[in-house]
Amino acid sequence: MIGITENLAIIKDFLASSAIEVDRDPQAVKLLAVSKKQSISKIIDAANAGQRDFGENFVQEGLEKIAQTRNMDLVWHFIGRLQNNKTRSVAENFDWVHTVDNSKTARRLSEQRPESLGPLNICLQINIDKELGKSGTDVSTLSELAYICTQLPNIALRGLMCLPAVRTEFTDQRVPFKQLKELADELRSGGIDTDTLSMGMSGDYRAAIFEGSTIVRIGTALFGERY
Numbered sequence: 732m733i734g735i736t737e738n739l740a741i742i743k744d745f746l747a748s749s750a751i752e753v754d755r756d757p758q759a760v761k762l763l764a765v766s767k768k769q770s771i772s773k774i775i776d777a778a779n780a781g782q783r784d785f786g787e788n789f790v791q792e793g794l795e796k797i798a799q800t801r802n803m804d805l806v807w808h809f810i811g812r813l814q815n816n817k818t819r820s821v822a823e824n825f826d827w828v829h830t831v832d833n834s835k836t837a838r839r840l841s842e843q844r845p846e847s848l849g850p851l852n853i854c855l856q857i858n859i860d861k862e863l864g865k866s867g868t869d870v871s872t873l874s875e876l877a878y879i880c881t882q883l884p885n886i887a888l889r890g891l892m893c894l895p896a897v898r899t900e901f902t903d904q905r906v907p908f909k910q911l912k913e914l915a916d917e918l919r920s921g922g923i924d925t926d927t928l929s930m931g932m933s934g935d936y937r938a939a940i941f942e943g944s945t946i947v948r949i950g951t952a953l954f955g956e957r958y
């Protein structure tokens with residue numbers, strides 16, 4: 732049996748010491764608890780231990796968990812592949828979407844976001860390793876897409892996200908994360924300022940933090956294997 736409270740403390744310690752290793756403020760790295768295919772009781776355990784941000788990949792599963800934790804003041808991030816027929820549910824129920832990779836989706840999210848909730852926070856997903864069949868916009872179309880997002884009233888462009896191909900060596904793991912950071916820097920010199928780099932998972936968060944990650948998305952290392 733996995734103790735979520737203990738795991739959470741251990742992971743937070745790891746994240747903080749990785750940040751300190753490269754002279755970064757540990758507070759600048761947020762833990763996103765990826766709760767896809769994890770039970771509601773584990774989510775509640777994590778919430779009771781102080782975890783606020785949770786990530787879900789599947790709309791229906793996410794909506795059920797959001798409904799079951801209404802009174803807990805949690806922040807819900809959508810991190811899965813987003814089909815256009817599901818944008819409304821996401822716009823109405825989530826606080827963040829990390830996986831926007833085309834302007835049509837961005838426009839729909841902005842149109843469907845209830846104004847009363849304030850802008851939906853979004854990250855643009857980049858297909859950083861140019862993998863066939865993988866979600867994410869191409870580097871060549873990023874600046875145009877980013878510009879379009881800045882013009883949409885009910886979304887807030889917060890940053891970039893990537894899900895690189897798996898690499899086992901630490902030095903190799905750093906390469907795509909460094910590239911993502913450079914893309915954010917390029918956007919900034921073009922006048923589009925963002926504050927979020929959503930990068931790093933259970934197997935590569937240290938490399939991501941070394942390269943400037945501000946949100947690490949951790950599932951199995953926190954909750955154990957998925958059902």
Ligand SMILES: *Cc1c(COP(=O)(O)O)cnc(C)c1O
Nearest residue numbers: 765810932933948949950951952
């Ligand atoms: C599942 C998932 C994660 C978490 O993966 P773990 O290896 O369990 O930490 C992070 N990001 C995305 C986009 C995911 O789909």
